[in-house]
Amino acid sequence: MYLKRPAAGLSFCLFYLASYFINKYVLSVLKFTYPTLFQGVCVRGVCRRQIWWQTLVGGFLLHVSWKLGWVEISCSSRSEVLTWLPASALFVGIIYAGSRALSRLPIPVFLTVHNAAEVITCGFQKFVQKEQTSLLKICSVLFLLIAAGCLPLFDTQFDPDGYFWALIHLICVGVYKVIHKLWKTSSLSDLDQQYINYVFSVVLLASASHPAGDLFGALNFPFLYFYRFHSSCCASGLLGFFLMLHTVKLKSITSSWQYAAWSFLAKWHWHGSIPLMFFWP
8 A cells, every 4th residue: 555645654653653652651550540630730748849740741842833824724713712622622632531431451552442432433334424434344344343342352451341331432533533523524623633532631631630639639749859750751741742743644635544544553563562561461
């Protein structure tokens, strides 16, 4: 298969793999399992150190890039911003449930469940929008569903909580993709939508960190003042930001099937690493 724009595609694959790896490191190796903090806010400790998390770093970098003229953001219509907020709520569900699931499941298992979200988008296109769907696509979607459904049956390290959060993540991803597809005619660009997602996530997750118990739990985290924890979280935010930019760029310069091919290639590398990664809980 001929893939156009190899530099953009390879950069996308690189940031895709690196971002999942660093997130898994923070969640599973360092065991920082406080999603409202890891995904959204800054905590000030008694030693006056600051820890910047993913959506805050991503939103800050995107805002700076906008002000410097490197990217174009035009969230001028308040009505369209308000209309997009339900999708932003789903975005929060995606990253929250995804963090919970990724902290308990190996990356190949998590990605297998994540890929099954295509069942929701494909079902919406076929049964709601009445679009023509090729037999090949239907078979591939059914294969993804069967693969995800069989995982709990053959997983020797079965974790019910991990699969529960992976299921919530799957549903949020599928519904978010449906809403994104319906909004293609909107004046909001992909960067506009992502900017709203970042701002909404930071506000919501910051306000939820105390009721969820993550705020005080994080203050007792044993690696809170360790350099490798700070550097890993900063790297996670930076990689997530660059992955978002390269995703938007790749979508803009390739067709839908070419982007799907690059996305499959990025995920295939993780599935190809199952012998090394499967027992990394």
